[in-house]
Amino acid sequence: MAFLPYVGMALKNLFSKPATESFPAGEREYTDRYRGHIENDIEKCILCGNCQRNCPSGAIKVSKADFTWEIHPFSCVQCSKCVEVCPVKCLSMVNSFTGIPSRSPARRRQRS
Amino acid sequence: MAVNNNAKKISVVPFGPQHPVLPEPIHLDLVLKDEKVVYALPSIGFVHRGLEKLVEKRDYEQFVLIAERTCGICSFGHGMGYVEAIEKIMNLDIPPRAKFLRTMWAELARMHNHLMWLGLQADAFGFESLFMECWRLREKVLDMLELTTGGRVIFSVNKVGGLRKDVTPEMLEQILHTIDDLEKECRVVTDTFLGDPDVLSRMKGVGVLTPGRAEELGCCGPFLRASGVKRDCRMLGYEAYGELKFEPIVSYDGDCYARCVVRIEELYQSMDLVRQCIAKMPGGDIDVKVKGNPNGEYMVRIEQPRGEALYYVKANGTRFLTRYRNRTPTYANIPGLIETIKGAELADVAMMILTIDPCISCTER
Ligand code: SF4
Ligand code: SF4
Numbered sequence: 456m457a458f459l460p461y462v463g464m465a466l467k468n469l470f471s472k473p474a475t476e477s478f479p480a481g482e483r484e485y486t487d488r489y490r491g492h493i494e495n496d497i498e499k500c501i502l503c504g505n506c507q508r509n510c511p512s513g514a515i516k517v518s519k520a521d522f523t524w525e526i527h528p529f530s531c532v533q534c535s536k537c538v539e540v541c542p543v544k545c546l547s548m549v550n551s552f553t554g555i556p557s558r559s560p561a562r563r564r565q566r567s
Numbered sequence: 568m569a570v571n572n573n574a575k576k577i578s579v580v581p582f583g584p585q586h587p588v589l590p591e592p593i594h595l596d597l598v599l600k601d602e603k604v605v606y607a608l609p610s611i612g613f614v615h616r617g618l619e620k621l622v623e624k625r626d627y628e629q630f631v632l633i634a635e636r637t638c639g640i641c642s643f644g645h646g647m648g649y650v651e652a653i654e655k656i657m658n659l660d661i662p663p664r665a666k667f668l669r670t671m672w673a674e675l676a677r678m679h680n681h682l683m684w685l686g687l688q689a690d691a692f693g694f695e696s697l698f699m700e701c702w703r704l705r706e707k708v709l710d711m712l713e714l715t716t717g718g719r720v721i722f723s724v725n726k727v728g729g730l731r732k733d734v735t736p737e738m739l740e741q742i743l744h745t746i747d748d749l750e751k752e753c754r755v756v757t758d759t760f761l762g763d764p765d766v767l768s769r770m771k772g773v774g775v776l777t778p779g780r781a782e783e784l785g786c787c788g789p790f791l792r793a794s795g796v797k798r799d800c801r802m803l804g805y806e807a808y809g810e811l812k813f814e815p816i817v818s819y820d821g822d823c824y825a826r827c828v829v830r831i832e833e834l835y836q837s838m839d840l841v842r843q844c845i846a847k848m849p850g851g852d853i854d855v856k857v858k859g860n861p862n863g864e865y866m867v868r869i870e871q872p873r874g875e876a877l878y879y880v881k882a883n884g885t886r887f888l889t890r891y892r893n894r895t896p897t898y899a900n901i902p903g904l905i906e907t908i909k910g911a912e913l914a915d916v917a918m919m920i921l922t923i924d925p926c927i928s929c930t931e932r
Contacts, residue, residue: 458759458762458763460755460758460759461697461755464700464752468700468703474703474706486717488715488716488717488732489718490717511633532632533718533721533723535717535723536632539731548717550717
């Protein structure tokens with residue numbers, strides 16, 4: 456009779472709401488610590504290149520000459536290493552994803 | 568021309584590298600006599616990534632993040648084994664809170680691995696709803712991990728000298744609640760594994776490995792313990808295991824059912840260990856300052872959910888290591904697997920491969 460409690464559980468699942476979420480129709484609630492993507496508050500960035508040197512996957516490119524900070528979102532492995540090493544704390548790990556990725560592989564920001 | 572229907576023909580059936588039962592690529596040439604396997608020849612190497620070589624290109628602190636990406640399931644253990652080796656080389660004494668948290672996460676990872684394995688096993692013998700049930704329960708463990716570390720399978724919380732993230736008391740409280748609920752639900756599922764006649768008929772007496780052979784072939788983990796050998800690296804007392812109360816779980820039949828029993832018991836043992844960790848959780852810092860570069864070599868053994876894993880690190884006093892070697896449990900279990908497959912029915916082979924809990928991405932690194 457080992458299967459009786461199991462049948463009960465299966466029936467309960469049949470009539471309760473799905474355990475999965477219908478994404479992207481429904482909203483996924485991320486926990487505070489969820490590692491979604493990296494954001495840079497570019498006005499604070501001093502383009503020191505620390506993040507580039509410490510990134511294990513080489514996802515960041517900083518160019519002092521062009522005043523640009525660039526991240527390749529598909530190379531980034533969301534490890535937060537860059538957030539830790541940034542001297543001015545302008546980088547942050549945001550707990551959600553960046554919508555549907557654009558066709559261009561990298562995001563580029565220009566410092567005025 | 569007369570055909571002799573009684574002649575026992577030998578045929579070779581390829582298993583994998585793409586097979587529905589296993590998403591990872593391992594290839595076996597099964598030599599069959601009628602429906603019985605007389606010999607199996609494994610070949611691996613489809614997803615080799617050269618992670619060990621990468622250690623020369625990334626500095627030793629970055630490499631933690633790469634070490635844990637060896638595998639998606641034992642990722643916490645891989646990171647932990649690597650940092651432990653570096654910490655031993657550098658003579659770092661990490662704070663007790665970090666040790667307890669590492670132990671807690673390692674046990675949560677074991678729970679999620681074992682629930683995943685139970686699901687895959689149910690899928691292999693064709694019990695679809697049991698498979699989904701197991702994975703539904705596993706999701707709760709993943710939620711706990713996501714809550715505390717920010718990742719579902721790759722946690723990135725270890726660093727040389729301690730941890731990168733602390734856990735709040737509310738989180739620990741929530742883990743305790745979730746585990747209480749989880750245990751009740753798991754009982755229903757695991758009782759089905761242990762008592763359902765259909766499940767028993769697929770697993771009892773299938774793929775027997777004797778204790779002597781299991782040891783000779785160098786098996787490890789639940790696969791070895793199911794053959795009655797009491798060997799569990801957690802008994803070495805690394806991290807906080809020395810301060811927790813537990814006994815290695817063994818079963819003596821050595822068949823697929825025994826392996827299932829061992830993993831089910833370990834699931835509950837892990838819940839108990841997480842509770843013990845939380846009850847004894849000390850306060851204080853979670854990391855120590857790291858100065859200089861490692862110089863020397865060290866080898867660490869830890870018990871991954873799938874068995875004993877070795878981490879060897881050799882450093883030369885620069886930021887870049889000379890050698891990193893990782894022997895993973897699946898690699899050690901393949902000879903044992905080949906032994907069990909011999910003499911089995913073709914229909915049971917897929918299930919028997921699953922009972923070693925193969926992780927090919929670990930094996931090939
Ligand atoms: S470490 Fe911070 S300040 Fe330096 S370049 Fe990167 S984002 Fe800018
Ligand atoms: S999160 Fe990690 S991988 Fe991504 S950019 Fe930062 S350091 Fe690089």
